[in-house]
Amino acid sequence: MGFTSFIKSKQFFFSLITAVIIMGLLVFGALQFLNIYTRHGKEIAIPDLRKMKVENAMGAVAENGFEIIIIDTVDFNPKYPPLTISDQDPKPNDAVKQGRKIYVKINAKGYSSIRLPNLDGRTLRHATAIIESLGLKKGEVIYEPDFAKDVVMRIEQDGRILRAGDKVLKNSKINLVLGDGMLGYKPEVDTLGEMYEDVAPEIDSIF
Template sequence: MGFTTFIKSKQFIFSLIGAVVIIGLLVFGSLQFLSIYTRHGKEIKVPDLKKMKVESAMNAVAGNGFEIVIIDTVDYNPDFPSLTISEQDPKADAGVKEGRKIYVKINAKGYSSVRLPNLDGRTLRHATSIIESLGLVKGETKYEPDFAKDVVLRIEQDGRILRAGDKVLKNSKINFILGDGMLGYKPEIDSLGEMYEDVAPKIDSIF
């Protein structure tokens, strides 16, 4: 039987149809398997875990098969209770597959402390930028007699003089004692009246 005759035969046509059907069934079965394996279309919303203790959060997600992973403890944020979840990824209400890991960050127990650098002799502007970079807050400013103006003479907190190396809590206020720039200042005579008052006695003594 020639090739042309064979491809026109019923045997070849039935074989071809059978092969197409088998391939179609294999493709369909593979897609169904992948759909089941990946739980296609079956996403679960992530609960809001913020302000929850880790133990409570674990109990809240246990039914969905989620796993909580603590990745860091962040600086204390007064908007969240101590040692509770302050950040989470994925975020609340995000749609994820069952069994997904939820990464969380824990709010610190309280404000951490920082060591003060030497601020004496620095300008108020420079000293303010330094303490703010450390997480501290500028408090009151008071002036005392000094040759320089707006230069730090000392710093205080709650009436206590602070020195370089002292530890203070973040977010606490630092008060500045500054020079007023008036020490040794002598006003110049700037009016004819003042000049006359100084010269007049000498003129009267001539007559």
């Protein structure tokens, strides 16, 4: 039987139909397997784990097969209790599949300490910007006699003079002692008034 005759035969036609059916069944089976393997349509809302201790959070997600992974300990945030979860990924109420890993960040036990830079001779504006960038707060501004105005003479905290390199806790207040610009200042003299005051007694004495 020639090739042309074969493709026109019923045997070829039935073989082609059988091959198409088999391929269709294989594709259908593969899709069903993928749906089952990926748990298609069976998504679960992530609970809000913030403000929870890690061990408590693990218990809260265990039944859904979630795994908690700690990725970092961040600077202390007063909005969250110490050593509790302050951030999570996926976010609360996100819909995910069972068994998903949840990455969390832990709030530090307390404020960390930093070393002070040298602020002597800085202007009030510049010193304030540096303090705030370090996570500190500007406290009282105290003026003392000095030639320069609004320039830092020293910094203090709780009555203690601080120097460059000293450690202080973040979020604490730093008091700034500034010059008032009045040292060596001499007000202008009213020359005409002084002359009148000097001459006036002599004029009075004539009469």
